[in-house]
Amino acid sequence: MSDLYKLHGLNNSQVGRYGRQLITPGVGVAGQEALLAAKVLVVGAGGLGCPIAMYLAGAGVGTIGIVDYDTVEVGNLHRQIGHNELKEGHAKAVSLATACQQLNSSISVIPHTVTFTSDTALDLIARYDIVVDASDNVATRYLINDASVLANKILVSGSALKWDGQVTVYHYNNGPCYRCLFPVPPPAETVTRCSDGGVLGPIVGVIGSLQALEVIKIITNNSDGVLSGRLMLYDGLAGTFKTVKIRSRQPGCVVCGDNPTLTELIDYPQFCSSPYSDKSSKVDDRIEDELIMTCKQYKSILDTNKKHILLDVRPKNQFEICSLPNSTNIPIDELSRESSIKTIEELAINENEILPIYIVCRRGNKSQDAATILGNKLNSTEKSTNSFIIKHIRDGLTGWNEEIDPTFPLY
Amino acid sequence: MIVNIELSGGLEILFSNKKNHQFELSGDSIPLKQLVYWMRDNHVKERPELFVENGTVRPGILVLINDTDWELEGGIDAIIEDGDTVSFISTLHGG
């Protein structure tokens, strides 16, 4: 009988489920049918991916793919609220797909637990209409861009760090792509990852929600307002949104330009000099051996009560979380200040001896820079006849936790 | 002349952790390149290479002049006038 009442393909349960959305101006029956027919790939099941996938599932996007190789950790849950404590150790893609299906069992949600790389990206993207960048690292962002342009798919991009977020849409209606805007990747040392800089749950919540909304606008053909050629900036701490006009598609762009030279995917970790991950791996030594000390060596210094200075160069708020006994905190950004050098000299120069200076940080990365900075400041000045022994502690406090004392807090 | 500077995406850390600055400069206008060098030399206290590289703003920073991409205004060769606002936005990669 219901065919007497309507001339469209939505059944009564769909009309009931999506009613509030259906009656919203700009959506309607046509919009809902388009949503149900749409196929969207969400790359990343983390802080951005959770709200994106959940809202798209709620809205009735017919096919949602979720790609992520990572597993759920309790330290994710302050921001990745599509997962939960019971999912610890489970694949994020599967966990988030399950949450989406619990919200809406009438759509199809496909978890892809592969690593998203140059080898897998095009095959995955080919099965979908729209790609959403919910990744957490610069190499994956270039990969997603190039793969989306090569496969001719629209890319909805969002990113977040600390209290800030950014949203825009690439490769839409002849608009720019990521490379039009950023043809050269940033120097690796200028990129701050969420695992180093921090991020708040509501920030990725806002940005992910905005990305989901852009997807809905694109599918329902509300094209005028799509954030293409514009970048939305959210400063959560200041409480401001700002949308700025960005360049149009660049004819000289290597991937979306008039004569593209990039016609297949490349090695993105090499291109960006950084891995497909936000996670911190073991830090390689960049400095000479004589400037390096292991956690075990430092432990034996402590055990034998050898006099020394322990300098912790992490930011102040990290030092407040946990620190080794008797360490002095001078953040690396303040290290080259005259006052800092003076403090260190005063600590190190004892009555008739110069105490060795050991430098520690979270993972043994910044402590290497600090050793170089301190060496230049303390040992290279001509006026100084003092010779300071300076060493950084390899693997830092993370190493201390792993090798010496598992009760040392990790964050 | 007065130039308003906005910093975001973490770049404010290089500028005494302040997001908004107002700089007074002599003359009626200044090439952006000169302004960037002046900012680096007078206001970036640590690690200037995080702001300027190879004679221009380093990759990964989007520059806006009065809320419009500098690419539409001549890039590093744009001329900044009294009262203009120049924004330097570090692109974010996290999620």
Ligand SMILES: [Zn+2]
């Ligand atoms: Zn492009």
